[in-house]
Each structure stands twice: as structure tokens, then as C-alpha cells.
Amino acid sequence: MIKRLFIFLVLFLFAAMFYDLADNYQESTELSSLATRYVDKGPDELGAANLVTSVVVTYRGLDTLGEVTVLFLSAAVVGLLLGLMEKQAGNQSQKQDKTESSELVQTTVQYLLPIIFLLGAYIFLNGHLTPGGGFQGGAVIASGIVLLFLALPYARLRHALLSVLESLSGFAYVLVGIFGLVLAGGFLDNRFLPLGTYGELLSAGAIPLIYIFIGLKVGTELSVVLEHFKSDQQD
């Protein structure tokens, strides 16, 4: 009875809170001062055609570094926990019946996989020009890995190589940030490289460089996580 009462109380409090929010809601008709600053000065200052990218990678670059760190930590913990479970279950070595998919699927995957990887690379290389960026490109690459595992359940990734690549990209990302601190205006400032022509592939200073590192890091990280989820057959 008391428990029910509490539930109703909590529901009531939530309702009161959200009612207040909904009641006072006013649609903003103009940009806030910070947004105005970004929109007015962003293209000239940073040279990125995609304004969202210049906010995400440079103005709020520290937040992005935090997001990359969150992803890294979760990947590391997944690896740790699944590794422990594997060790416990490893002695019994229960081989699961994983049947390979049909020849049709395997052949298609062979032709599709390079195209998917190419698309992922395209997305993070053009992050400063078109929608998308390192995270999205990395996720596309990892989706290609899912396809590979679906077609060939016994496929194995080069674990060590991927880990090295992932660590190096993370390191390089921070290094680029420090270069910005030393050579330009602050941490993760992209202007220590020439800004180039607005709207070209090689422009916007260090933003493409940062997105390449983020893309590689996210792609390899998610692939390693996926393989951890898959690999219950240790040989």
C-alpha cells in the first residue's frame, strides 16, 4: 500500500515538473547570443563549411574529446568483462554450432564490404563539408564488420593491430589538441594548419585531421567490441 502511494507521489511530482515546463514553454524566435556568435564568426574563423562540425570539433572540442573518452571507457569495460567471462567458460570449451551463411550472402558481402568501408571513410573525410563526421563514419565502418560476422561467423579480426590503431588515433587526437594549444589560440584550436579555400576537401585547418582520427578510433573501437560480443569460440 505504502509502495503504491509512493509511486503515485512520484508520478504526481513528475507531472507537476513537466506541466511547469510545458506551461512556460516559449518558442525562441531568434538565436541566442552564443549561437549568433557561432553563426556569424564560425565560417570566417575556422573555415569549415559544415557549421555543426566547427562547433562540435573546435568550439566545443573538449566535449567531443569527453565523448570519445566515454566510448573508449565503455569499450574497455566490455572487453574486460567479456574477457573474464570467456576465461571462466573457456575450460569447458562448448563449441556452439555456428553455421556459415550461404554462398550467395558470402559473395555479396565480399563485394559490399569494401564499398561500406569506403562510404565510412568518405563520411569522416568530408565531415567538415557535409553532414556526418568521425562518429558517424566510424559507426558505418563497424556496421560493415557486423555484416562480415553475419556472413562468416568464424572470421577473426586482427585484434592487436586494431588495438594499436585505436590507441594511436586517440593519442594523435590529443596531440592535435596540444598542437592547437601551443601553435594557435587554445586546446583543440584548428588554426595551426592553413585554413585553405572555404568548401574544399583540404580546408578548415586541423578539422579533417581530427575527424580522421576520431573516425579511425570509433571504427576500430566498435569493431573490437563487436568481436568481443561474438568471440565465444577461443581456439
Next chain:
Amino acid sequence: MSEILGSLVILAGSVFLFAAGLGVLRMPDSYNRIQTGTKASTLGTILVLIGLGIYHPAWIGKLLLLIFFVLLTNPVSSHALARASHRRGVHKTRHTVVDKLHEAKTVKGAE
């Protein structure tokens, strides 16, 4: 002229897409639903894309690429789905007469 022609082709495509939706709703078992969904929606999508190409001739290159990917992925994914459900023993409708995949497996197992 090209606008009317393109619109007609798009309309034809949407008829096929509608048929695909109807088939998914009405067909008796998963295998039939999969094949309706795949065949009709592949043709429907391709017709819609071709109609768009007639409507906007400038987009034709990209649209052809899209058609290529639809042709590549749609049948294969349905094939994989159907095989997976067959392996899991998803029920067939009682009107099913021929099951070649089952026959192939039993022949292989007998050898």
C-alpha cells in the same frame, strides 16, 4: 511530357509497393510474406527511382547507383532471412508442397 511520364512510372511503382504491403499483411506464412515483400518492393522501388530519373534527368547517375544497390542488397537480405527462418524451423503453411532446401539437406545427411 517527361513530368507526366515520370509521374506515371512513379505511380506504377507505388502500386507495386502497395501490393507488397498488402502481401505482407495477407500472406499465410513467413516465407510467403518474405517473398512478397522482396519481389514487389524491389520492383516498386526500382520503378519509383526510374520515374524520378525521368522526372529529373540530371539525377540519373545517382539513381542508377541506388537501383544497383537495391538490386544487390534487397534479394540477398531476404534470402538470408528466409534461410535463417528455415533453419530455425519456422512453420510453413499447410499448403506448402515442395521444400527443396529440406530435400537438399536430407540428401546431404544421408550420404
